[in-house]
Amino acid sequence: MIVCTTISELKAALARQRSKSPNGFIGLVPTMGYLHEGHASLMRRAGSECEFTVVSVFVNPLQFGPNEDFDKYPRDLERDAALAEKNGVALLFAPSVKEMYPTKPLTRVLISEVTESLCGASRPGHFDGVGTVVSKLFNLIQPNRAYFGMKDAQQVAVIQQMVDDLNMPVDIIPCETVREPDGLAMSSRNVYLTPEQRRQALVLSETLQQAGELIQSPEMTASKLTALASANVLTAPLAVIDYVELLHYPSLQPLDPVLKLADRSDKLILALAVKFGSTRLIDNRLFQPAGGDPNVQNHDEIQASPSYSH
Amino acid sequence: MIVCTTISELKAALARQRSKSPNGFIGLVPTMGYLHEGHASLMRRAGSECEFTVVSVFVNPLQFGPNEDFDKYPRDLERDAALAEKNGVALLFAPSVKEMYPTKPLTRVLISEVTESLCGASRPGHFDGVGTVVSKLFNLIQPNRAYFGMKDAQQVAVIQQMVDDLNMPVDIIPCETVREPDGLAMSSRNVYLTPEQRRQALVLSETLQQAGELIQSPEMTASKLTALASANVLTAPLAVIDYVELLHYPSLQPLDPVLKLADRSDKLILALAVKFGSTRLIDNRLFQPAGGDPNVQNHDEIQASPSYSH
Numbered sequence: 001m002i003v004c005t006t007i008s009e010l011k012a013a014l015a016r017q018r019s020k021s022p023n024g025f026i027g028l029v030p031t032m033g034y035l036h037e038g039h040a041s042l043m044r045r046a047g048s049e050c051e052f053t054v055v056s057v058f059v060n061p062l063q064f065g066p067n068e069d070f071d072k073y074p075r076d077l078e079r080d081a082a083l084a085e086k087n088g089v090a091l092l093f094a095p096s097v098k099e100m101y102p103t104k105p106l107t108r109v110l111i112s113e114v115t116e117s118l119c120g121a122s123r124p125g126h127f128d129g130v131g132t133v134v135s136k137l138f139n140l141i142q143p144n145r146a147y148f149g150m151k152d153a154q155q156v157a158v159i160q161q162m163v164d165d166l167n168m169p170v171d172i173i174p175c176e177t178v179r180e181p182d183g184l185a186m187s188s189r190n191v192y193l194t195p196e197q198r199r200q201a202l203v204l205s206e207t208l209q210q211a212g213e214l215i216q217s218p219e220m221t222a223s224k225l226t227a228l229a230s231a232n233v234l235t236a237p238l239a240v241i242d243y244v245e246l247l248h249y250p251s252l253q254p255l256d257p258v259l260k261l262a263d264r265s266d267k268l269i270l271a272l273a274v275k276f277g278s279t280r281l282i283d284n285r286l287f288q289p290a291g292g293d294p295n296v297q298n299h300d301e302i303q304a305s306p307s308y309s310h
Numbered sequence: 311m312i313v314c315t316t317i318s319e320l321k322a323a324l325a326r327q328r329s330k331s332p333n334g335f336i337g338l339v340p341t342m343g344y345l346h347e348g349h350a351s352l353m354r355r356a357g358s359e360c361e362f363t364v365v366s367v368f369v370n371p372l373q374f375g376p377n378e379d380f381d382k383y384p385r386d387l388e389r390d391a392a393l394a395e396k397n398g399v400a401l402l403f404a405p406s407v408k409e410m411y412p413t414k415p416l417t418r419v420l421i422s423e424v425t426e427s428l429c430g431a432s433r434p435g436h437f438d439g440v441g442t443v444v445s446k447l448f449n450l451i452q453p454n455r456a457y458f459g460m461k462d463a464q465q466v467a468v469i470q471q472m473v474d475d476l477n478m479p480v481d482i483i484p485c486e487t488v489r490e491p492d493g494l495a496m497s498s499r500n501v502y503l504t505p506e507q508r509r510q511a512l513v514l515s516e517t518l519q520q521a522g523e524l525i526q527s528p529e530m531t532a533s534k535l536t537a538l539a540s541a542n543v544l545t546a547p548l549a550v551i552d553y554v555e556l557l558h559y560p561s562l563q564p565l566d567p568v569l570k571l572a573d574r575s576d577k578l579i580l581a582l583a584v585k586f587g588s589t590r591l592i593d594n595r596l597f598q599p600a601g602g603d604p605n606v607q608n609h610d611e612i613q614a615s616p617s618y619s620h
Contacts, residue, residue, distance in 0.1 A: 136477045
């Protein structure tokens, strides 16, 4: 596995790969490091679809608010490199902040509407930072496909919107959330939890599970479902709700609160953000009450880019 | 010459070209059409440096303000196609507004600071529209080099800032302003001028010419120079000044108004925007009082992108 910390090393390695294999797909898994099995599953998916998989590890200051955990965000590049190599990654790109932002960056990629609810409302400016750094990574690496976990469902929706609006030549591949055996969604931030918080954090996945049954009951509405889900989250005494919302997916626009849910054929998302102490966890589930399994992406939905040979 | 009006035709034509000539440079000349000799000179420059020259013709609604001339901006695609073909262009891309913005665009590429003076101050939102559409064109066409005229010097500075900040894999090639024999900078908007306005519009290039001599005088300062330039513009009775400013280039930050100019070795720009009736004309000149000719770009300044084979 090649490890690059500078943009010039990265470009040279990519040029070698492209000249060796002009039609080989390049896959990108953008991460903030402190990699876990969720990231590993993205790497393996990329490896199964692409000839050359790149993982980026960069804790992007632009997407953290002034009172957020940028400084204490967990980092362990040595362990990340070992995990990436074990999962078939060809190139690990781990630049410094100075390498990514050598001068004061004056350009921002701003996405509206889809960023205004959920984490966009709780973390002002967060998705501006995400859109900007993902644009930079796409321009630097020029991947054919980029892989993102659905735990950050809003991030997937925001990036797909940006790619569509700006005609970026990359296919976004959303991948199902990977969970611990007891159901907790994998996250680098899980290491912050005390044993008691960790135990109570199960309430997120349990609430989503329960909602899967509730949503099928004939009289269920958006306002009832979110009330029941909130009540269930609060059965965990340490839980402090940031948001519990049922929205359209991927537009993330609100639903009519009193319309019956059971016969809806559009995709809905129940999204949770809950704090345990100073640790903020998110989780979500997609629903399509009168449709199929919304988590299974139809492969035809991935648009072929005619500029690449498939 | 290939003419494409849809993105899918464009992508297919570019894919054919890339598979035929994987290492051949692709040059892009982005325009709003109604092409003139200024555009033609960009096409010829692209043709001399690139194997395959693309010209885009798109009057971008996003960069026009609500009271500006989007609807009446002059259009003549047939004449544009003839001029492009005559100047060696391989592909003309002329999409409709619906093709470029099939749904309400939610993403904007915003550039700060360098957009805040000159035309950015006079035309709020203008450069947001420019950054966004140029990003789209770069992503659609993926040119190795893109050619821009220095008449829109702020546009060149803004796009270079965006390319640097977002690591876009394209070299921006600024090209000298092309002028009518009597000195008037070529512009699609010149057709709006009445014969008398056209005659008086010469005051722009004459003012810039005069400034080239004034700037060398030992006691000249930024505030004196702009006062003299403004006075000279106003010798044309029909001229209404939008701005007359001397700034650093390419940062477009203000100068100390009382510092002596003659011994400055940094690049300065004198930029003019003047209305004749409802027609707004711009022109500018670069100065480097204690340096060489600031209009001659050192070829080493064009950074080689290692991802392309030069």
